[in-house]
Amino acid sequence: ENGEWEKAAEMRRKMRKKDVRKEVGFSWIDVVDTEGSLTMQGFSTGDKSHPKSDEIYRMVDILGLEMSLERKVAV
Secondary structure: OHHHHHHHHHHHHHHHHOOOOOOOOEEEEEEEOOOOOEEEEEEEOOOOOOOOHHHHHHHHHHHHHHHHHHHHHHO
């Protein structure tokens, strides 16, 4: 396992040396507006500009916990 971490660290060093940059992740989520209409909203990693970003991130946290619990139950 230590060897894998060393390989990953070496790869990151090589990427920094060549100035390789990771692309920003971008996702889409369906959001219900105040009239009950469903709209698709896009956001990037760490984006907090959406007026409902706090609610969106809370829901993402809840979904992550539920998925984690499902994995534990399935095992």
